[in-house]
Amino acid sequence: MAARDESTLVLFDVDGTLTPSRLIISPQMKQLLQRLRERVNVGIVGGSDLPKIEEQLDTKTIGEDYDYVFSENGVVAKLHGENAPAQSVVKFLGEENLQELLNFVLRYIADLKIPKKRGTFIEMRQGMINISPIGRGCTHAERLEFFELDNKQGIRAAMVKALQEKFAHLSMKYSIGGQISIDVFPIGWDKTFCLTHLEPGKFKTIHFFGDKTSPGGNDYEIFSHSSVQGHTVLNPDDTAVQLNQLFFK
Numbered sequence: 001m002a003a004r005d006e007s008t009l010v011l012f013d014v015d016g017t018l019t020p021s022r023l024i025i026s027p028q029m030k031q032l033l034q035r036l037r038e039r040v041n042v043g044i045v046g047g048s049d050l051p052k053i054e055e056q057l058d059t060k061t062i063g064e065d066y067d068y069v070f071s072e073n074g075v076v077a078k079l080h081g082e083n084a085p086a087q088s089v090v091k092f093l094g095e096e097n098l099q100e101l102l103n104f105v106l107r108y109i110a111d112l113k114i115p116k117k118r119g120t121f122i123e124m125r126q127g128m129i130n131i132s133p134i135g136r137g138c139t140h141a142e143r144l145e146f147f148e149l150d151n152k153q154g155i156r157a158a159m160v161k162a163l164q165e166k167f168a169h170l171s172m173k174y175s176i177g178g179q180i181s182i183d184v185f186p187i188g189w190d191k192t193f194c195l196t197h198l199e200p201g202k203f204k205t206i207h208f209f210g211d212k213t214s215p216g217g218n219d220y221e222i223f224s225h226s227s228v229q230g231h232t233v234l235n236p237d238d239t240a241v242q243l244n245q246l247f248f249k
């Protein structure tokens with residue numbers, strides 16, 4: 001077999017790209033990624049925290065399985081299995097701004113009338129604040145129900161607009177991610193943040209595969225980044241089809 005192409009990196013979003021939303025990767029996809037890794041560098045870039053990504057990718061040895069693992073968009077990163085120094089959104093905002101933002105969100109959700117609410121409306125992560133109008137404690141069925149309603153009523157889009165207006169001074173970005181939540185993080189800490197970990201010039205080609213590549217989606221910035229070749233996928237099956245076309249023909 002030909003030697004691995006060390007000048008190419010292929011990056012993948014997790015949710016909706018490698019796995020069905022919130023669910024676990026299929027054995028076939030896992031195998032396909034390992035086959036791909038025999039040919040090129042393979043990296044993962046997800047908005048979730050590292051334990052969640054490990055769970056979704058069904059591995060306890062994520063640093064060994066992939067060349068690069070960027071959880072929370074790369075705010076927490078493993079480079080060839082080594083931990084990179086981590087950033088923090090709490091440090092970035094400071095307690096006063098942070099509380100102003102959280103208080104606004106709690107009040108906004110309290111005033112929101114939707115068919116169902118569950119628990120965990122705000123989840124503090126290292127590199128972002130995850131806000132969910134229904135609450136992250138909802139079941140899979142409730143999640144799908146909310147997602148459908150949100151597509152019709154723009155619940156999250158309206159909340160993003162309110163946040164943008166209220167906190168224009170904070171240099172924060174509000175991004176609709178997954179099915180039930182909004183990710184809030186410093187401008188520039190979107191998925192392109194992971195690229196800052198890469199040695200300049202190391203890769204001639206960087207591919208990115210994601211399912212939310214339209215403006216406003218959480219893959220948009222990296223998808224449209226000038227040093228990245230972006231690929232839009234419909235779902236994990238489509239990712240497999242496109243990978244086969246690109247790398248295994």
Ligand SMILES: [Mg+2]
Nearest residue numbers: 013015016211
């Ligand atoms: Mg996705």
